[in-house]
Every structure is written in structure tokens, then in C-alpha cells.
Amino acid sequence: MKVMVRKNAGKLSIYVAKKDLEEPIVAMEKDTLWGGIITLANGWRLELPDMAADTPLPITIEARKLGD
Secondary structure (H helix, E strand, O other): OEEEEEEEOOEEEEEEHHHOEEEEEEEEOOOOOOOOEEEEOOOOEEEOOOOOOOOOOOEEEEOEEEOO
8 A cells, every 4th residue: 555654743654645544653663664564553564665764754655554
């Protein structure tokens, strides 16, 4: 699914346009965010693609939702 990763007031969040949903990221598998699994405040788990650690935000990416 296409999601936008953005940083607001120093906190990372994910926006899903098709669901009109914005949730903060509460846990990350890797320190660099990219190439690992993240957990959103609503419990969703998303797998993010590998990207450079210094990738500028906001950015729209293709993420994979894990489990339901």
C-alpha cells in the first residue's frame, strides 16, 4: 500500500490516503527506520523498503501491511 512517511514536531508518522488515516510510529525494528518493520499507534505493522538513512521526508513509499 502507498503511504507517506513524514516528520512533524520531531515525531515520525504514517499517512495512508486511501484510508484517510494518520498514525504515529510507536516502534521500529531498526534505528534507521528503513528496511524493517514498524508499528503504528493503532496496532498496524508495516514493512518498509530499504532506503538510505538520510532519505529526506516527507516521502511516499510502497509499504507492506503485515497480519490483521
